[in-house]
Amino acid sequence: GAVVSQHPSRVICKSGTSVKIECRSLDFQATTMFWYRQFPKKSLMLMATSNEGSKATYEQGVEKDKFLINHASLTLSTLTVTSAHPEDSSFYICSAREGVSAETQYFGPGTRLLVL
Amino acid sequence: AQSVAQPEDQVNVAEGNPLTVKCTYSVSGNPYLFWYVQYPNRGLQFLLKYITGDNLVKGSYGFEAEFNKSQTSFHLKKPSALVSDSALYFCAVRDLYNFNKFYFGSGTKLNVKP
Numbered sequence: 001g002a003v004v005s006q007h008p009s010r011v012i013c014k015s016g017t018s019v020k021i022e023c024r025s026l027d028f029q030a031t032t033m034f035w036y037r038q039f040p041k042k043s044l045m046l047m048a049t050s051n052e053g054s055k056a057t058y059e060q061g062v063e064k065d066k067f068l069i070n071h072a073s074l075t076l077s078t079l080t081v082t083s084a085h086p087e088d089s090s091f092y093i094c095s096a097r098e099g100v101s102a103e104t105q106y107f108g109p110g111t112r113l114l115v116l
Numbered sequence: 117a118q119s120v121a122q123p124e125d126q127v128n129v130a131e132g133n134p135l136t137v138k139c140t141y142s143v144s145g146n147p148y149l150f151w152y153v154q155y156p157n158r159g160l161q162f163l164l165k166y167i168t169g170d171n172l173v174k175g176s177y178g179f180e181a182e183f184n185k186s187q188t189s190f191h192l193k194k195p196s197a198l199v200s201d202s203a204l205y206f207c208a209v210r211d212l213y214n215f216n217k218f219y220f221g222s223g224t225k226l227n228v229k230p
Binding site: 004093094097108110 | 158161206216217218221222223
């Protein structure tokens with residue numbers, strides 16, 4: 001099946017620093033990738049949708065200058081949390097869809113971010 | 117607006133017994149429904165989906181789900197639970213107009229005891 005990887009799996013950083021999270025589709029080309037945030041014991045919240053070569057589409061309430069998304073190739077999307085603060089601590093999960101009309105999203109293993 | 121609801125935060129079942137994880141949906145048209153499983157500190161894994169066709173959908177790891185239009189439900193089932201099935205299960209529905217957007221339920225923690 002389709003495999004999506006994320007790196008790093010866990011990151012601890014100081015408040016005010018920026019953190020980059022990578023999402024890769026390993027065995028397929030992902031025209032669209034998605035970034036979710038999951039709070040403890042809560043469901044996933046879609047943050048943004050990124051299409052290769054174009055600007056990401058952010059969901060309402062998500063600061064695009066805070067969460068920078070780049071989808072430079074068909075197999076890689078990155079999420080940069082800029083000037084991270086403790087309230088940004090969360091579990092960030094990416095997913096990828098193969099093809100424009102594909103119905104299923106394949107999820108990465110997630111990245112645990114802890115901002116001190 | 118589309119949404120799904122998972123009424124149970126937690127389901128406990130003994131190994132070998134059948135299990136059911138409930139999901140109801142609210143969609144103005146024909147729903148595209150999904151089940152995902154999440155193991156601790158891991159991302160979500162696709163289990164199965166209903167798009168159209170047979171109401172009983174078979175998926176990975178012996179799971180199946182039944183689409184019931186009259187009850188607007190899409191319950192996840194397995195005839196005989198395994199301890200390794202213990203995980204967090206999410207029901208999701210795809211937005212009818214924005215195929216990129218999925219609405220996830222709040223999740224149900226399944227505990228299978230030996």
